[in-house]
Amino acid sequence: MKRLLFAALGLLAVGNAAAQLAKPRPSTLPQEPGTFSVEGLTPKPILVRIQAETPVYTTNKFERAIGSFAPGVPVTLVAMSDTAYRVRGRARHADVAGWVKQADVLSRDPMLADKLKKLFERTQQVAELIKNNQVALGMTSEEVQASLGRPTRTSAKINAAGKQERLEYAMFEKVPQVTTTRDAFGQLVQTVIYVKVEVGTLALSFKDGVVDEIEETKGNPLGAGGVKMVPVPIVF
Template identity: 40%
Template sequence: MKTTRFAATGAAAALCLLLSCPSITEAQIRTSPIVKPVTIKRDDRNKSNLAKEDGAIYLDGLLNQEVIVKITKPAPAYTNLTGQRWIGTVHGNQKAVLLAVSDKAYRVRARAQQGQIAGWISKAAVEGLNDQFEENLKKFYERHVLVEDLISKEQVAMGMTVNEVMESIGEPSKRSTKVDKEGRKDILEYITYDRIPQTTIARDRFGQPFQTVTYIEVETGRVKIEFENDMVSSIEESEGTDFGKGGVRIVPPPIFLF
């Protein structure tokens, strides 16, 4: 039995030599290539390949939850607001997801005869939205544009929420919260530092003097942001900081659609 096993091993080794097979040692140390994950930039997350209609408000990336509506009757669906391309007829008496809003029509995702489709349909075929929804959505979108601009410039404005401020300038150095009968109050405090070099004389083990440089952190500025009911109510800055970039801006208070 041993002779047979050794013969088989020898034959396998000879075959590997003929075919230039890697040795056992090489096979053990050879590793698979590391595939790095693709990082999606923040600015790219809300982008879509969808050709958007001028003047329409698209809900994807704007709201953090789906808006469910009811389609009351069959309605033809089109790829754009001009009705140049018909893509099917959505069934009546079904729930659908609202995707975009324009003055002329709603873009929905709903079931049609050929399956689920997304297209623009008549507003007359849609129910389930309150009378103030479109007006409030426009205000919500306008505020969203203002806040996104402030965040991109790392600025703070009166009327921003706690989460919006932290998204703009980061986590605070200190945070405190107080809740009483008048409501909720939050305070975020940001402290900026600078590293200052200091030169000192030290001696080595032979007693010879030499210079060493150490860095100490020195506070250069402080910003205190107060919130009342989750909205910036005051901004207090010391010298060396300018989160308002030269002036205090004001954004409308948050709009609640639901």
């Protein structure tokens, strides 16, 4: 039987999600093979500048130019591949969205491409955990609550090292029970109902805003999979 974990007070949509949770609407354009969208991965659009006169292409393979950007023009990153950025901005002839070579883009962060790749991978991992109502080391408090809902208990302490938060969850699973009742004709019939039964208690401690310790204080709410881990949030 597949275990369904529920927080004691039920799942709750978290209003004040972290920047990497509450994202603007991503581009609806289909992604080319080997590329991924960066829109919505960061709290604000990523702005960069064009270094020199740069052609803009329809694909990330640089197959057909549709215009060119003048030196110094600001553009917004939309997507990326290993060698190219899809950008949106004002070309010499009109507003366009297309692909330029990464080498033709100037960013204040020389590690921008690597950071975006890591951020995309982390976002995918966290989304899968939230989808399955699971938690992992490295998640933020907002991500944990998006996955498990409102905690049963919360506590915090402040010391010289800073503020340390702790969330506790009473975990439940639905257990089938067979009951015997009479139908409208007086016949005995058996029906299956599902009753929520507490199977364990999970406590998560946070350091520097992310989970650094997961404790099963009762039962085995993590299941056979044990403790998972994701990279800490990428800061831009």
